[in-house]
Amino acid sequence: MADECDLCLLGLIILSSLLTDTSGVNVTHVFISSGENVRRPCNNDLSDCTSTTWTYFRRSAAVELITEGIKKKDTERHESLSLGSDCSLNIKNVTEEDYGFYTCRQYENGGKQLTDACVSLHVLHVSPSSSSSSSSSSQTEISPGRSVTLSCQLYSVFCDYWVDSDGLHLLWVNQTGVDLTTDSKYQILFSLDHCNITLTTTLLNDDDNREWRCQLTHRNQLQTSVRYTVNGFNNTGSSQQLKL
Ligand SMILES: *[C@@H]1O[C@H](CO)[C@@H](O)[C@H](O)[C@H]1NC(C)=O
Ligand SMILES: *[C@@H]1O[C@H](CO)[C@@H](O)[C@H](O)[C@H]1NC(C)=O
Ligand SMILES: *[C@@H]1O[C@H](CO)[C@@H](O)[C@H](O)[C@H]1NC(C)=O
Ligand SMILES: *[C@@H]1O[C@H](CO)[C@@H](O)[C@H](O)[C@H]1NC(C)=O
Numbered sequence: 001m002a003d004e005c006d007l008c009l010l011g012l013i014i015l016s017s018l019l020t021d022t023s024g025v026n027v028t029h030v031f032i033s034s035g036e037n038v039r040r041p042c043n044n045d046l047s048d049c050t051s052t053t054w055t056y057f058r059r060s061a062a063v064e065l066i067t068e069g070i071k072k073k074d075t076e077r078h079e080s081l082s083l084g085s086d087c088s089l090n091i092k093n094v095t096e097e098d099y100g101f102y103t104c105r106q107y108e109n110g111g112k113q114l115t116d117a118c119v120s121l122h123v124l125h126v127s128p129s130s131s132s133s134s135s136s137s138s139q140t141e142i143s144p145g146r147s148v149t150l151s152c153q154l155y156s157v158f159c160d161y162w163v164d165s166d167g168l169h170l171l172w173v174n175q176t177g178v179d180l181t182t183d184s185k186y187q188i189l190f191s192l193d194h195c196n197i198t199l200t201t202t203l204l205n206d207d208d209n210r211e212w213r214c215q216l217t218h219r220n221q222l223q224t225s226v227r228y229t230v231n232g233f234n235n236t237g238s239s240q241q242l243k244l
Pocket of ligand 1: 026
């Protein structure tokens with residue numbers, strides 16, 4: 001009975017709500033960093049959740065996560081998902097793989113379909129990558145003199161559209177919030193195609209405990225950020241870690 005056309009309809013709705021603000025459906029955009037928890041309400045005020053279905057969409061796939069109030073046990077992320085008593089969807093420890101659209105559909109007792117809730121989840125994730133000059137040793141191994149590269153990626157449907165046209169902005173800043181592109185110690189590269197911004201620097205002795213943050217802003221408002229701290233230069237010899 002579930003109509004196959006939900007998917008194409010949803011695609012159209014999303015596109016039109018991106019390009020204009022006139023479609024009847026409200027897509028809520030949520031920006032979050034990997035590792036955080038997210039809770040999304042279903043919006044309707046019902047006494048129970050037996051008519052609640054949460055569906056996840058990405059690319060051409062649609063997966064029911066919660067069907068009529070019952071969590072599916074065979075979905076990839078089922079262990080991290082739960083249904084709140086108010087029918088909200090909770091995702092624990094969000095990963096970069098969780099980006100995409102989530103819709104909640106509910107019916108009244110009489111069977112009347114209520115307004116769907118539609119959420120687009122955008123996930124910010126930072127990962128260290130080994131620099132070309134280093135050997136094949138662990139990519140998180142750090143010490144003064146070594147070059148480190150941190151890649152900050154926004155996982156998002158239509159990410160390039162957002163960044164290009166809708167005032168979404170990725171930035172590396174230091175502890176006091178200063179844009180690191182202004183500091184010649186850092187090479188900052190931004191790629192619109194990949195929606196990522198990488199920071200590369202050669203570590204100095206006084207970089208121990210230094211913190212860098214990758215920030216995501218939307219129309220000049222901070223949405224989320226990920227911090228990286230350089231840790232443990234003093235323990236000589238063994239490999240050290242860059243800590244989140
Ligand atoms: C979308 O949100 C606006 C503002 O919150 C609300 O006035 C409008 O009724 C909503 N539209 C739908 C279809 O839910
Ligand atoms: C969260 O997920 C990451 C990556 O999947 C994992 O390494 C980490 O241990 C998880 N954290 C918690 C608190 O479960
Ligand atoms: C941040 O960068 C600015 C400009 O380079 C510098 O003056 C300031 O001391 C830095 N703050 C920290 C905590 O490193
Ligand atoms: C962005 O991501 C792509 C693909 O993972 C990678 O090749 C590239 O080096 C990254 N960094 C920049 C600045 O584009």
